[in-house]
Amino acid sequence: MNLEFQVKIDKxxxxxxxxxxxxxxxxxxxxxxxxxxxxGLNKLIMDFSGVSFMxxxxxxxxxxxxxxxxxxxxxMCIVGANDLVKRVFELxxxxxxxxxxxxxxxAIENI
Amino acid sequence: xxxxxxxxxFVSKSQNESFARVAVAAFVSQLDPTIEELxxxxxxxxxxxxxxxxxxxxxxxxxxxxxxxxKDRELTLTVEDEGIGIEDIxxxxxxxxxxxPDLERSGMGFTVMETxxxxxxxxxxxxxGTRVIMKKVFNSLS
Numbered sequence: 001m002n003l004e005f006q007v008k009i010d011k012x013x014x015x016x017x018x019x020x021x022x023x024x025x026x027x028x029x030x031x032x033x034x035x036x037x038x039x040g041l042n043k044l045i046m047d048f049s050g051v052s053f054m055x056x057x058x059x060x061x062x063x064x065x066x067x068x069x070x071x072x073x074x075x076m077c078i079v080g081a082n083d084l085v086k087r088v089f090e091l092x093x094x095x096x097x098x099x100x101x102x103x104x105x106x107a108i109e110n111i
Numbered sequence: 112x113x114x115x116x117x118x119x120x121f122v123s124k125s126q127n128e129s130f131a132r133v134a135v136a137a138f139v140s141q142l143d144p145t146i147e148e149l150x151x152x153x154x155x156x157x158x159x160x161x162x163x164x165x166x167x168x169x170x171x172x173x174x175x176x177x178x179x180x181x182k183d184r185e186l187t188l189t190v191e192d193e194g195i196g197i198e199d200i201x202x203x204x205x206x207x208x209x210x211x212p213d214l215e216r217s218g219m220g221f222t223v224m225e226t227x228x229x230x231x232x233x234x235x236x237x238x239x240g241t242r243v244i245m246k247k248v249f250n251s252l253s
Contacts, residue, residue, distance in 0.1 A: 022161040023125035029215065053132070053150070055157040059217035084150050091226060092207070092219050 001028055002050075005035050008108050011043040012036055017050035025057040029064055042074025045107045049080025058085070059092045066098055079107045113180040115141070120176045123168045123192070131160045131177060138179050139186060142249045151227035152186070152247060158220040159190035159243045166210060167194025167241055184249045188228075193240040200233050 001024040002017040014032055018024065036044065044065060048054075062078065069076050077099045081089065089095060101107040117138050121127045132153040139152055156177070163175045173194055180187040197203045203210070204225075209218035225231045228245040235241040 019129060021125075021128050021157050022165065023128050025215075053153065053157075055154050055161065056217045056219040056223050057161065059219055060215040063217060064215040084147070088154065088219075088223065091222055092217055 003028065003031055007039060007041070008045075010041060011045055011108060011111065012039065012041045013045045013047060013104060013108075015047040015050060019053040020051050020058045020061065021053070021055050022057045025061050029061050032065060033068065036069075042069055042072040043111055044069060044074070044076040045104065045111065046076065046078050047080045047104060048078060048082070048085050051082075051085055054085045054088055056088060056092070058088060059094055062089070062094060062098055063092075075111050077101055077107050077111050079104050113182050115181045116179065118176065118178045120174050123164045123171075123173045123175050125161075125164055127175070128157055128160050128164070131175070132156050135177065135179060135188065138181075139249075142181065142184060142186070144249050148247070148249055152188070155224045155227045155245055155247075156188070156190065158223045159245070162220050162243075163190060163192035163194060163241065165214065165216070166197070167192035169195065186247050186249065188245045188247075189242055190245075191240065191242040196237040196239055196241055197233070197235040198237065200235055204233065 001020060004015040006013045012035060066076055079101045081100055119134050135156045136149055136153050160175055173192060176191045178189045202208055204221040206222045207218040209216040224245060228247045230246045232244040
C-alpha cells in the first residue's frame with residue numbers, strides 16, 4: 001500500500017493507494033501513527049479515493065486511529081470512499097462516529 | 112456433479128491474502144460476474160483467509176486450503192485450516208465480537224462474509240481446524 005502524506009496547517013492528510021487488507025493494515029497504522037506523533041498533530045483526514053480493495057481490516061484501522069486521536073482530544077474524518085469501500089464501513093456503523101466527506105476541501109473546512 | 116472446480120493451498124502468510132482473492136476472482140470470472148459480485152467474493156475470501164491466518168494458526172505457519180465449485184450459476188467456496196479451531200462459533204459470528212481486541216480487529220469478519228455471500232456455514236473442531244463454506248448465486252447474465 002502506498003501512502004502519501006501532506007500537512008494542511010494543523011491537519012494530516014493521508015492519501016492511500018492500493019489494497020487495504022490485514023497484510024497492509026499494520027504498515028498503514030504504524031506509518032500514520034508515526035507521522036502524527038512526529039509532527040505533533042491530532043487531526044487526521046484519510047483519503048480512500050485510491051483504495052481499490054478493502055476488507056474489514058479497514059474498519060479496524062479507522063476505529064483504531066479514531067480512538068487514539070480521541071484520547072489526544074483530536075479528530076478525524078474520511079474522504080473519497082467509493083461504493084465498495086463504503087459498503088464495508090456501513091456494515092459496522094462506522095459513519096456514526098467518523099464523518100465521511102465528499103472532498104478533501106470539505107474535510108479540511110469541517111474538522 | 113459440478114461443472115467446474117479448483118483447489119489452491121498456500122502457506123498462512125498474510126502476503127497470500129491478496130493471492131487468495133485474485134485466484135478465486137480469476138476462477139469466478141467464467142461466470143461473467145458484475146464488478147460488485149466479484150468484489151463481494153474477493154472480500155469474503157479475504158475475511159476467511161485472514162481468520163485462518165490470525166486466529167486459526169495464530170500467525171504460526173500452516174496451510175490454508177481453498178476449494179471452489181461451480182454448478183450452473185452457483186459458486187460454493189470452502190476455506191479451510193488445520194488451526195486451533197473456534198470454541199464458540201455463535202459468539203465468533205456475532206458482529207463486533209473479536210477474540211483479539213489487541214490486534215485492532217473490527218470483529219466484522221463473519222458479518223462481512225454473511226452479508227456479501229448468500230449463505231455461510233462454519234464448521235470447527237478444537238485443535239483440528241475450521242472450515243468455512245460459503246455459497247453465492249451470480250445473477251448477471253453472460
